[in-house]
Amino acid sequence: MKPINFDLLDLNLLRLLVAVAETRSVSKAAARLGLSQPAASNALSRLRVALDDPLFHRGRGGMAPTRFVTTVLPTIRQNLAGIHACLGDAAGFVPAESRRCFRLSLSGLGEAAFLPRLVDTLFDEAPHISLQNLSVPVPDLAEALSQGAVDLAIGLIQLDQPGIRARRLFEDTYVAVAGTGRASYPQRLEELQRERIAIAAPAATYDKEINDVLAKSGLSQRVALQLREFGALPPLLSSGRVIAVVPKQYAEQLVAADQAVLLPIALSTTQSRVNMVWCTTAEGDPGLRWLMHAVVRLLQSPR
Secondary structure (H helix, E strand, O other): OOOOOHHHHOOOHHHHHHHHHHHHHHHHHHEEEOHHHHHHHHHHHHHHHHOOOOOEEEEEEEEEOOHHHHHHHHHHHHHHHHHHEEEHHHHOOOOOOOOOOEEEEEEEHHHHHHHHHHHHHHHHHHOEEEEEEEOOOOOHHHHHHHHHOOOOOEEEOOOOOOOOOEEEEEOOOOEEEEEOOOOOOOOOOOHHHOOEEEEEEOOOHHHHHHHHHHHOOHHHEEEEEEEEOOOOHHHHOEEEOOOOEEHHHHHHHHHOOOOOHHHHOOOOOOOEEEOOOOEEOOOOOOOHHHHHHHHHHHOOOOO
């Protein structure tokens, strides 16, 4: 490789390099950075000349990085994050003026139970921001946080990777709820064990949690309906044909909306820890700090 021509480099070209590596697509990288595809392609050509490397090869999975890009990318990403944090601290973050899009990773339960509690306050304090839920699978979440593809994750998440931190928000338990139009409601676990049970398991973590609760409560064999999302539960409960076992946070929301009745039946005492998870390299970002403080203020419960 010949010496790098630093006169041809600027931060936007390096941001494009990171975006193409993360999305494996020039068009997706262009959309992320607010560029047209021709402009992104032209910038990528300039970067290839400056670095004297093809940078990417087209493959079955998209644009695959060369060995050179794979080697330098972690350092470039870290330094870009440092520059962004430094300038962000200097400029500050003004919620009332910001037009930033915050990228979250929430499960189906997070959308149903957490977003309604966040949206009103966040949009009151920062009326021009937007929120996007990417719902990244847990095995891919650490990488998405490290790469900046996701700003913040909330859920039953335990990650041990370096550079990833978590803060407990609350512990949740599982309860049984029925539709409001039933003629009678089971009052004891023995009666519940004769009912058809509906559950929603929107992610691998929730799937394990709910199955543990069902097994300990003797309800595993009574599951007649298993959903991937929570959205269909209210109309299903209104039919009176099933009783749902759901996290208590979501149950309370259904009860408040007069969509369900909370049954006085003690299920397993297993508690599920809901965490807020982020990447340490983003801690200098004042916008992210504002979002994290808001999440803690609105969702965290005392121990």
